[in-house]
Amino acid sequence: MMFGKYGKGGQSLPRVLHISISRYRADLPRPGDPLDFLVSIHEEGTGLTWQQNVTLDPASERFLLDTTQALYGWSLTRGAPPEQTREEVAALGARLYDVFITPAGGKVLASIKPTAVLLDVDETILNLPWELIVGTRGPIAQEVPFGRLVTSRVVPRPGRDPVQEDATVRILVVANPTGDLPAAELEAGAIGLLGGDRTGFRIEVDDLIGRKATRAAFRDRLVQGDYDILHFAGHAYLEAGQPDASALRFADGVLPAGEVLALPWKAPPYLVFNSACESGRAAGGQRLVAGDSQANGLAAAFLAAGAHAYAGYFWPVTDAGAEMFAGAFYDALFGRENVGLAFLEARRRAVHDLGDDGDLTGFSAVLFGDAASSHRRDLAMAA
Numbered sequence: 001m002m003f004g005k006y007g008k009g010g011q012s013l014p015r016v017l018h019i020s021i022s023r024y025r026a027d028l029p030r031p032g033d034p035l036d037f038l039v040s041i042h043e044e045g046t047g048l049t050w051q052q053n054v055t056l057d058p059a060s061e062r063f064l065l066d067t068t069q070a071l072y073g074w075s076l077t078r079g080a081p082p083e084q085t086r087e088e089v090a091a092l093g094a095r096l097y098d099v100f101i102t103p104a105g106g107k108v109l110a111s112i113k114p115t116a117v118l119l120d121v122d123e124t125i126l127n128l129p130w131e132l133i134v135g136t137r138g139p140i141a142q143e144v145p146f147g148r149l150v151t152s153r154v155v156p157r158p159g160r161d162p163v164q165e166d167a168t169v170r171i172l173v174v175a176n177p178t179g180d181l182p183a184a185e186l187e188a189g190a191i192g193l194l195g196g197d198r199t200g201f202r203i204e205v206d207d208l209i210g211r212k213a214t215r216a217a218f219r220d221r222l223v224q225g226d227y228d229i230l231h232f233a234g235h236a237y238l239e240a241g242q243p244d245a246s247a248l249r250f251a252d253g254v255l256p257a258g259e260v261l262a263l264p265w266k267a268p269p270y271l272v273f274n275s276a277c278e279s280g281r282a283a284g285g286q287r288l289v290a291g292d293s294q295a296n297g298l299a300a301a302f303l304a305a306g307a308h309a310y311a312g313y314f315w316p317v318t319d320a321g322a323e324m325f326a327g328a329f330y331d332a333l334f335g336r337e338n339v340g341l342a343f344l345e346a347r348r349r350a351v352h353d354l355g356d357d358g359d360l361t362g363f364s365a366v367l368f369g370d371a372a373s374s375h376r377r378d379l380a381m382a383a
Contacts, residue, residue: 014115015112016116016117017041017044018042018044018117019118019119019120020040020121021037021119022120023036024036024037029124035056039052044372050105052102054100063095068127071089075360075364096134097135100133101135115144116144116340118372119147119149124285124287126150126283126284126288126299131365142348147368148369149368150288154288158306159267159308160228160267160270168201170206172207172225173191173192173205173233174208174233174234175188175234177208177210177213177235178234183320188207191205212251213251216252218250222266228271229273232273232275233322236298237277238278238281238282238298243286243297243300246297257295257300257301261295268306268307271308273312274313275325276322277313279298280364280365281314282299283296312366313361313364314364317360322361325346328346328349329346330342339373340371343365346365348362
């Protein structure tokens with residue numbers, strides 16, 4: 001058994017923390033029902049999981065929903081002073097902590113300094129901005145790699161098998177289909193510059209830009225190509241009353257979430273990054289997928305369709321903010337880091353450079369998937 005250090009270089013031991021917030025009833029909540037949850041905290045590689053029962057009281061639920069909606073409005077219109085926006089972000093993160101972590105859970109968190117946190121959140125509460133939740137050391141998603149996992153009754157579809165992969169990373173970039181987002185084309189250009197040979201692997205980038213980015217052209221690329229990463233830089237929206245109608249805008253129309261479930265790719269990509277407004281959001285109180293085609297927003301659709309990881313934005317984001325975030329993410333991803341660390345680096349940069357101006361890009365970024373990547377205790381001890 002090892003204590004604190006491992007390997008030849010004396011590196012710190014990875015400490016991946018799972019925080020789970022789940023309902024323990026099979027039926028969906030109805031308006032006015034008590035919202036009871038089971039919250040657990042588990043450190044990978046250990047034999048004990050701490051848990052507690054919590055109830056989301058009506059006053060806290062109203063505060064969370066109202067503040068989330070207020071921030072949505074401000075991100076859309078930039079209609080609040082930046083300092084007020086930051087105050088509301090902090091208040092929302094603190095209330096999420098108070099309700100779901102509580103002081104009892106805080107004692108557990110204070111005893112562990114994680115290298116990554118995975119928040120396993122129930123499918124019925126994907127309408128809350130969990131990336132704002134604070135821990136005992138500040139906003140968790142700004143401290144360490146942070147990824148959402150979703151507790152759902154959807155049977156996962158088979159994904160890609162890494163053992164069978166070659167040494168080429170293939171990326172499909174769809175940018176500015178509607179022709180009114182010039183920074184989206186800059187975003188695509190920056191990704192295109194990543195193409196070429198790297199140490200131990202190669203990057204190939206295909207693109208659909210502007211009017212060429214039609215729904216038919218997109219489907220044809222998915223049929224012909226075998227992409228590891230899909231990056232969409234354009235417009236998206238959430239239809240809260242009918243989330244399966246939430247959609248990405250292409251040059252000739254929309255691709256709704258319900259149709260994403262039937263996309264004709266050879267194999268689902270490892271990562272889908274929808275660099276678009278509300279692309280990481282869902283409606284409250286609903287299944288991830290109901291029936292065969294009723295997906296609860298775009299993130300739900302791509303995850304249910306087999307993507308290993310999905311990135312998007314909770315609120316509307318600025319064109320320039322999305323360009324900055326994507327550039328920082330891919331530079332870090334292919335420079336030296338994994339997805340979780342690269343997302344953390346991009347988030348920190350966006351919060352630092354844009355947050356004081358009331359731009360919520362850094363706070364709004366959402367990563368579904370395993371943000372800890374290869375940093376695992378079992379792998380470390382085998383090294």
